[in-house]
Amino acid sequence: MYKYSDNNAQTYSQLGIKGTTYESGFNETKKILGDLTNKKVLDFGSGAGRTAQLLLSMGAEKVVGVDHNQSMIDQTKKIQNEKLEFVKVDSTLPFEENTFDGALAAHVFVEVISLDEMKQVSSEVFRVLKPGGIFVIITNNSKSIGMNYLSYGYSKNDNLKSGDKIPCTIKKGKDSFVIDDYFWFEEDYQKVLEEVGFKVSMTFPLVSGDEWLDESRVASHVVVKAVK
Numbered sequence: 726m727y728k729y730s731d732n733n734a735q736t737y738s739q740l741g742i743k744g745t746t747y748e749s750g751f752n753e754t755k756k757i758l759g760d761l762t763n764k765k766v767l768d769f770g771s772g773a774g775r776t777a778q779l780l781l782s783m784g785a786e787k788v789v790g791v792d793h794n795q796s797m798i799d800q801t802k803k804i805q806n807e808k809l810e811f812v813k814v815d816s817t818l819p820f821e822e823n824t825f826d827g828a829l830a831a832h833v834f835v836e837v838i839s840l841d842e843m844k845q846v847s848s849e850v851f852r853v854l855k856p857g858g859i860f861v862i863i864t865n866n867s868k869s870i871g872m873n874y875l876s877y878g879y880s881k882n883d884n885l886k887s888g889d890k891i892p893c894t895i896k897k898g899k900d901s902f903v904i905d906d907y908f909w910f911e912e913d914y915q916k917v918l919e920e921v922g923f924k925v926s927m928t929f930p931l932v933s934g935d936e937w938l939d940e941s942r943v944a945s946h947v948v949v950k951a952v953k
């Protein structure tokens with residue numbers, strides 16, 4: 726498990742969405758999840774609260790963010806909204822089965838250190854989702870390693886295997902920092918999600934316009950739609 730420090734968690738709270746490399750994955754998520762009016766949604770790996778607030782802006786009646794990092798949970802205390810709740814979790818989720826209409830894990834599966842952890846996370850989300858509920862996973866396109874993106878980057882490495890550690894530089898001027906991520910192929914996500922019972926499809930969203938670097942050429946993310 727990568728342990729974000731208080732400083733890094735604070736920088737994470739300032740990353741934003743618009744005009745960042747993260748934007749394309751979130752736009753694709755909006756297309757997949759659609760209008761969330763009257764829906765109760767789980768934000769798995771909610772970090773400093775960015776994605777929970779995004780889900781709320783999509784109309785959700787209630788968003789519950791869960792995270793295992795205390796520094797990230799502490800950042801969410803700055804957000805006051807009765808429709809949002811943040812809970813520190815360990816390996817199991819403190820919710821009944823069939824609780825949520827939908828779920829999102831944004832930039833979380835790159836942090837899981839083993840296929841066993843990926844399976845534990847996926848089976849817990851499967852358990853708490855209602856039948857027919859959609860779980861969206863935004864994570865690295867395996868072809869994005871070594872690309873030059875605006876908001877974060879990985880060194881080029883053509884010989885990566887599943888589970889290899891890949892240092893990720895989060896770019897934020899003088900507050901930039903490096904975290905440990907892990908490399909997985911799309912087949913790894915697909916296999917694990919199907920094993921726990923999801924039906925899986927994937928998209929690789931590109932962007933257009935002069936304001937981007939490699940984002941318009943090689944999708945930074947794969948966005949996985951997993952249906953219970």
Ligand SMILES: C[S@@+](CC[C@H](N)C(=O)[O-])C[C@H]1O[C@@H](n2cnc3c(N)ncnc32)[C@H](O)[C@@H]1O
Nearest residue numbers: 770771772775776792793794797831832833836
């Ligand atoms: C890169 S941050 C993304 C935060 C947020 N989803 C966003 O996009 O702004 C990933 C978060 O997932 C959390 N995380 C990673 N693995 C987890 C796990 N197995 N259980 C709970 N939280 C996890 C980390 O602590 C971190 O806060």
